[in-house]
Amino acid sequence: MNWTLEVVPVPVTDLDRAKEFYAEKVGFKVDLDSEVAPGVRIIQLTPPGSRCSVVMMSGMPGAPASGGMAPGSLQGVQLCVTDIEAAHAQLVARGVEVTPVRHLGETGWADGKGGEWNSFLSFTDPDGNGWTVQEAPTELSER
Structure with a gap:
């Protein structure tokens, strides 16, 4: 049986600001932005080439406004690219x-690219x- 990670909740204070950041600045595709019930809004975005999306929401249990994770508390989520320098430039x-x-x-940490699986950058949302x-190799062996 496969177990797939499909959605990561991202705790934010302002849904519109977060949507703009992830869509326009980071380049994620907006899959859904809808008020699914009165007072319940869900925004789901997916990184290019990924099956796993991020979701930001309000008015649902677990959403920041409902006592869930505090905005800014999500740390260490990792995206992989095949060209770290192009990702940095973009x-x-x-x-x-x-x-x-x-x-x-x-x-310890040193500037510039390293060997296979050893090149990183980081950023934070608003x-x-x-x-x-x-950076991950373009050809991955089976795990």
């Missing part, structure tokens, strides 16, 4: 503040939710 061009591309070296982007 985010910078769209106005996202990102770290330089870095890798783990013999004495609420402080933290994301890491890792």
